[in-house]
Every structure is written in structure tokens, then in C-alpha cells.
Amino acid sequence: MNLKFLVVDDSVTMRRIVINSLANLNYLDYVEATDGKDALAKLESDPEINFVITDWNMPEMSGLELVKAIRADERFSELPVLMVTTRGLKNDIIEALKARVNNYILKPFTPQVLREKIEQILSTTITEK
């Protein structure tokens, strides 16, 4: 399966780190967005995007709002979304899961964890299909 990632983070450092980690896992196709609004615009304009990796704390539109907006749109309701954030409180994780993120990674993360979560999400979404 060819994956095209949408990497959403307001920090240029974090976007680069996520993209580098994806490259190490041989995922070389990606698009960047600086916040939730930008991400929604990228999703509208690029139908090839089939995996979203998003931060939570962002200006304009947070990652959580982005997930809710994605799930509210029929076209993207099953789009895999992985949250990568510093927010480690149980209530935050539950809130994200309620908004229907597919999985959740705490920063700082390792490529192994990233690989594991991407594979988990892909296996779940493929099984569901």
C-alpha cells in the first residue's frame, strides 16, 4: 500500500523530526501542514493523502479539533489519524480517543514506536475493511 502522509505540527523542528523518522522507515511521500486549518486545506487539495500524523497543541485549529473535523466529514471519516503530542494525561488520551484518533504517541518518541503505531493502525484499518 502506498502511503502519503500529512504531517501536521506548528513546530518546524517536530515536522522535520517526524519526516526524518518516516524516511528511516522508508515512507518518503509526505505533505506538511502548520496547523489544523492548514491540514484541512491540504486534505481538500490532495486526495492522495491517506495517513495523518498530527500534533495536539497548535494555533488556529488544534489537533483535537482537526480530528473532530476529519471525522465529521464523510470523505475522511475512516482516514487513519495518529496523534503525536506531549499531552500525557489520561483524560487527554481519552478525549483524543473519543474524537476517534486511531492511535496516540507521546513526545519524545522513537522511530520504533512510530513504526509500531503506523503498522498497528494499518493492520486494524485493513482488517476492518
Next chain:
Amino acid sequence: MNSEAVMTRLFEKLNDLKSIFLYSEKLIPVIQSLIDFMRETIPLLENINHSIADSAAKIPKVSHQINNVTNATELATNEILDLVDKMLNETRHSESMLERLLELEAEKSELIREVAMHSTSPKASELLQKYDEKYDNTARLEVMLGVVKNIKQYANNITLSLQVQDITAQQLAAVNHLIDSVQKKLGSLIHDIEKTQLRSSDELQIPFEESMTFDPNARYQSGYTSQKMVDDVVSKKINPATQDEIDKLFHKE
């Protein structure tokens, strides 16, 4: 009322008045000391007020400095990332070259072996043994390839450690938010004391952006403990063992 009664009433009133005077006499030193206390307190209050105003004036500078630190670390982090990217490109290039050299070395070894086998000279097997012992570079190339792979791994680890920049940026944003609240509180204190607004010139404005978002609990922790907790919550939610567990999970919210 006769005059005797009037006089009695008058004396009573005079006595009351005398008591008041006597009481006032005792009260005057107390009032005096209170006035003295207030006289001494006013400069102290003014001093406090000046200190608050002074502190309030310094806060925007502190806030500016925090923003500068965030910008500088972001810039420096990205410069390091640029260098790490270059390093990774070089190591990837070296890695593929060494892998190719290993393949060529194997081909070369095979070729020499074939030449030796086709040779009728008795020296051929002796030379082949010498080649195997001294001139076969496979082992050396494998060591070099291992070193290059290690360097690549270290470079990747540096990249991952640089996540600390995002985490500290969020912590600094949280500190700035706190400073902004203190500034507002000090402003209202000065207003209460002086009945004048805190100077609202540009230099007193905190460079705090309302749109700035951050996680006040952001922590840089290596290891798997925190992620393990996340995984536990996620797996319970995604693959709940029992309804009881789901209920417990939501009950804790």
C-alpha cells in the same frame, strides 16, 4: 420643671461631657500613634508601589528574553538538523558504496578462485591461500560498513533528542503565559494603589500571543514508561477486555 431639677440635669450632662473629655484625652495618644504609624506607612506603601511598578516594567523584558531563547533554540536546532541531514546523506552514500564494494570483493574473490582452479601451475594454490589471508578485504569492509551504520544510528538518535526543543518551547510558552498573568495582576494592584492605570506604552506590553498554544505539562522523558501508560489506555479503549473495564475507564474521567 423647677430650677433645681434643671441644674441637676445640667450637672449630669456636664459630668457626661467631662467623661467624654477624659476618654478623649486617653484616646488622643492612640490616635496620634495611629497617625504616626500611617505617616510611616505611606512611604512604605509608596515604596511597595514603586517596587511593583518597577517589577511590572521589567516583566515584558523577561518575556521578550524568553521568546528570544525560544527563537534562538529553534534556529540552532534547525541548523543542527541541517547538519545531521547532510551527515545522514553522506553516510547513506557511504553505506551503499561499501555494500557495493562488498559485492565486488566477493566477485573478485570468486574470479581469483576460478583463475587458480584453471591454472596448472603448482604455485596457484599457494597464491590463492596468500590472497585469502592477506588481500581479501571482505572482513575490513564489513567492519567499515558496521561503523557507518553506527554513525547513521547516532545521527538518527541526535535527531530524536532534538525533540527536546519543541518540549522546552512549550514549557517556555507556559512560563510566558504565567508571566502575562502576573503582569496583569500587578497592573491591577498598581491601579488600586495609585488609582492610575499601569503605563500602557509599548515597552510595557508583554509579547505574549493569545494564539500561542502549549502543554504546561510537557516533559522531556526518555524511555518507554509514559508511552506504556498511553498504550495501556489506548488498548483498553480499542480492545476492551470487559464492559466493566470500559465503564471504569470512563468513570475515572
